[in-house]
Amino acid sequence: MEETPCVEAISRAHALSSMQLNRDFISATGYSVSEYIRRLRLSNALCMIKFSHYPTADIAYACGYSSQQALCREIRALLQTTATAYRDGDDIYFLAPPSADAPYPVEVSRVSIPRALCLRYYSSSLRRLEEEAVGLFLRNNPGFTGRIFGRDGEQRQNRLCYEIYAETTGQAPDIHGFEAAGIRPAYDLLCARTRTPDDAQAVSAAWDYLYGVWLPGSMFEYTGINGRTYETGYFEEYLLRNHRPYRLRLYLPVRRKKALMKVAVEQTEQLRFLVCTLPCLPGPGAERRAENAAAESVCGYLSDHYPYLLSGQQEVYLRHSEGRCTCGVRVRAPLTVEDPRLHMLSYDSRPCAVLYLNGAGDDRYAGGILARWIRENNMTAAGEPFALYNTANNDYAAMRMLCPLAGAKPVDI
Numbered sequence: 001m002e003e004t005p006c007v008e009a010i011s012r013a014h015a016l017s018s019m020q021l022n023r024d025f026i027s028a029t030g031y032s033v034s035e036y037i038r039r040l041r042l043s044n045a046l047c048m049i050k051f052s053h054y055p056t057a058d059i060a061y062a063c064g065y066s067s068q069q070a071l072c073r074e075i076r077a078l079l080q081t082t083a084t085a086y087r088d089g090d091d092i093y094f095l096a097p098p099s100a101d102a103p104y105p106v107e108v109s110r111v112s113i114p115r116a117l118c119l120r121y122y123s124s125s126l127r128r129l130e131e132e133a134v135g136l137f138l139r140n141n142p143g144f145t146g147r148i149f150g151r152d153g154e155q156r157q158n159r160l161c162y163e164i165y166a167e168t169t170g171q172a173p174d175i176h177g178f179e180a181a182g183i184r185p186a187y188d189l190l191c192a193r194t195r196t197p198d199d200a201q202a203v204s205a206a207w208d209y210l211y212g213v214w215l216p217g218s219m220f221e222y223t224g225i226n227g228r229t230y231e232t233g234y235f236e237e238y239l240l241r242n243h244r245p246y247r248l249r250l251y252l253p254v255r256r257k258k259a260l261m262k263v264a265v266e267q268t269e270q271l272r273f274l275v276c277t278l279p280c281l282p283g284p285g286a287e288r289r290a291e292n293a294a295a296e297s298v299c300g301y302l303s304d305h306y307p308y309l310l311s312g313q314q315e316v317y318l319r320h321s322e323g324r325c326t327c328g329v330r331v332r333a334p335l336t337v338e339d340p341r342l343h344m345l346s347y348d349s350r351p352c353a354v355l356y357l358n359g360a361g362d363d364r365y366a367g368g369i370l371a372r373w374i375r376e377n378n379m380t381a382a383g384e385p386f387a388l389y390n391t392a393n394n395d396y397a398a399m400r401m402l403c404p405l406a407g408a409k410p411v412d413i
Helices: 007-013 017-027 033-051 056-062 068-079 081-086 129-140 199-215 286-305 307-311 363-377
Strands: 091-094 107-113 118-121 150-151 162-165 179-184 186-199 220-222 237-241 244-254 261-267 271-278 315-322 324-331 344-349 353-355 388-391 398-404
Touching: 007 017, 007 033, 007 271, 007 363, 007 388, 017 033, 017 107, 033 056, 033 068, 033 324, 056 068, 068 081, 129 162, 129 237, 186 199, 199 244, 261 344, 261 363, 271 286, 286 307, 286 315, 286 324, 307 324, 315 363, 324 344, 353 363, 363 388, 363 398
Parallel strands: none
Antiparallel strands: 091 261, 107 186, 118 162, 118 179, 150 162, 150 237, 186 244, 220 244, 237 244, 261 353, 271 324, 271 344, 315 324, 315 388, 353 398, 388 398
16 A cells, blocks of 8 residues: 655655645645545544444554554544544544645744733723723833733623733833733633734734634534633733734634534524524625624614523524524523514424534634535435524534534525
8 A cells, every 4th residue: 555645755845844845734734744644544534434334453453553453543543432423423423634725834932921910901892992991002102122911801790891901011012092901920821813903903803714614624612612711811912013013813712623523413492593684795804794793783672672582591593594694592481572683593302413613613614614524425405504503602602513414494474
């Protein structure tokens, strides 16, 4: 059998150093070259185990393993199960193809964050919150030469919070207009990083790509999935020119994932949602604006008519289709809806292909992965994929991507 080419051979063939090849490959796919080859080989083997009748030994050799034992060790290490149990079980794991669109260069490396003073800025308006906080600090401290970081803070009643982390430089800063929250020690951490101009829409788009597209398809996962702390939460660094921000560096703390993506074919219960559908109008950030407007319409209606449902709501529905965005929340029983912008959407109890993401992802990217998986495994989609975000955790929203099978279609009621 022909051996898998090593990283050095691939880099020589393309006139690159192996270090540069790995950097570029991680930026584009979220994987090192060797790790991508390893997981692609395992994904192919798992597909044959699940959907063919070949013996495990034949599958191991066909996929490039030195022996059946080597394949079984790999399965146990990544999935904590045996090849036989995987063949007989309902769960399906696979390597998602990397995104074809990579608009932002991503670097993964250990970074050093300096000792910093935490300052909290509160405002009743989300609009320009970060800009106001950083601008006030720089006006208060025209001679500041340290590094400045920022992240969302915890809301206090109806006041939103943005936290500034100003590197301690030996001179006490002027903190007028802020609430001091103590000194944070220096620390090191593994981060996925990218850069973007200091523009609200550009920053939002960069975060959407880094967290919603690049991360789910990578070999990493967000370290804050079990609760955000100072050391595990995502944050931004403001790069200054002439004492004014001109670019942001985005930091997403990560760790290596242990498993491939998981898909299962499940019989779902009946699902009901109160939703709003709006067109995605032309212009930058059109999808995000439509999502926010639809979500505000639904939440506003529930707040006025069914506040008890909103307070306990933990599942959010999202679907993009043909230039329109449908967003809503799950409800347990049909509601009487008097707002013409809103309607009830129901899915009968049917088999669905369900893609699980450990953290939130971009629904269009995840929907494409799920649709491709359905086609490649000779199944028939009988409806469009849609996303369900579980918002029980305040720091991140776990995501499931569902696609009805065998005739399950949404019904307006």
